[in-house]
Amino acid sequence: MQKLADFFKLVRWPNLVFIALTQVLFFYCVVQPVMFGNLYMNREFHILFWILCASSVFIAAAGYVINDYFDLNIDLVNKPGKMVVDRSISRRWAIFFHMFFSFAGVLMGFYIGLQNGNWVIGFANMGCVFVLWFYSTTFKKKLLTGNILISLLTAWVVFVVYLLTIHQQIDLLHPVQPGSHQKLLRLALLYSSFAFIITLIREVVKDVEDMDGDAKYGCKTMPIVWGVPFSKVFVSIWLVILLVLLFIVLFYVLQFKMWVAALYNLVLIIAPSAYVVRLLLKANRTADFTKLSKWIKAMIFTGILSMILFKFFA
Template identity: 50%
Template sequence: MALIKPFLKLIRWPNLVFIILTQVVFEFCIYRPVYAGTIPEHNTFQFVLLVAASVFIAAAGYIINDYFDINIDLVNKPDKMILDRKLSRRWALAWHLALSAAGIICTAVAVNVFARWYLVIANLVCVILLWFYSARFKKDLLIGNIIVSLLTAWTIIIIFLSKYSFQHAFSHNDPGQIRLFRFAILYAGFAFIISLIREAVKDIEDMPGDQKFGCKTMPIVWGINATKVYVTVWLTILIIMLLVIQFYVLQFRWWWAVVYCFAAIVLPLLYIFKKLLSAQSTSDYHQLSRYTKMAMLTGILSMLLFYIYL
């Protein structure tokens, strides 16, 4: 029992809950309303397995990340160390392998490996990318940030692709498929961009340890001011995209959706924009990282509104 709490911290259980929440609201607030009354009986079992696969693979990724980051974490967050203090590295590696295998098996069972084999391969690629991200890519300029952002977007895309093949996804015979595709791209795109923003902010926050161990992250290579410019550019793009989408949504008179998006997503992003310009200390960037994660949460929760309107 004494090891349960450290283990839950190691696998970042709040982040796993976030993944579950994202996939659940997409399934029940987007997909099911679009196809109300026509959902196959096996769909719920398939969905539960896919969520389990996403959680297992993500948990394995967090474990291997800490495994490779022990020295850096001793500098950046010594008070939050789990490995070598409460859990051994050998057990961590064993759990990584077991959870990764469980994730691939769940995917294969969920999607019928012979029908949608590419989803099994895709999740296997996710496992491999998480390993190489932790071992190497996170220390390099931009590539680590892009990998994390793509994997964040993938949690939505995999649910969409589990319903249809690539061929059916672009079919014009079923308006529902096109509608679902648009929602998947919208929310995956949002997740991708806001993850790019958060990863860059975290790079600034983690500079002391990263610099000591030879990492070549954006703030180390480009400098903090250039990294701030990079973040503000993506913030600006995201805010403009959200405002354009609201003008489109106004055509359907979805007033509550517009009000929610502006109050709960756009305004917090503008606040992040303002705080970024004045941020100086590590604690400032840690706070910005938390604000960005909260904006991601409110963005994902906006799917709840479509349960009303669809």
């Protein structure tokens, strides 16, 4: 049982649940009502979506495994009590899991292309595997490069569902709603942008948390190269950008008298964002940035759950 628990720890199962939940909610709470109203999509479309979701989870799991594999020395400093690779799970098994998950994720992407003629997802999945490998070996040690790549991959989790939808070559039982493609694109860009910004913020905060181990092994992260004060300014700027976008969304939903959505946005996303700014300005110790990271995770969760509102107000 301990081996199984360590395996789930290795693949970061809570993060995998987040990825799956994001895609499931976007598909069923945004894509379905926006594109098809109260009518149902056909069975083939559902199956291809679940294959896409599984491929995303597998590729993310592969990324977490290979990241831990190459981070052994750094993790000995930053989180010695949480290490799995080379303790309960050998390096050889870690490489096997990485190869298995990567192959499965890429294969599923090309299967989608075989079914609907959209080969973009298969090649994109292959690209994600290579990016995650080189992120673990090289890019994460480079100034901002790793942060931006991970943020883009997080945004891709949402946008790939949009790509599946617009390229789906199926015989629909009913036409899509007028103007639905444009509306879905706007929502996909909205949630992808939110995912990119909030992930970039969290990645820099994590870099501050992990400074000791990163510095010891030659990583050139922002807090190491430019210092913690500059990193706080950088994060603050992106938090302000996020707040501006959230207030634009709030203004939009108020125009359509979507009171529940407006209240949700204000209380569960905007207010926590403002609180995170306050925490950031006061943060000095590692524990402060750990607390910040937890609050940012909570914001990601409430952001994901906001998709449920489109099921009722789209």
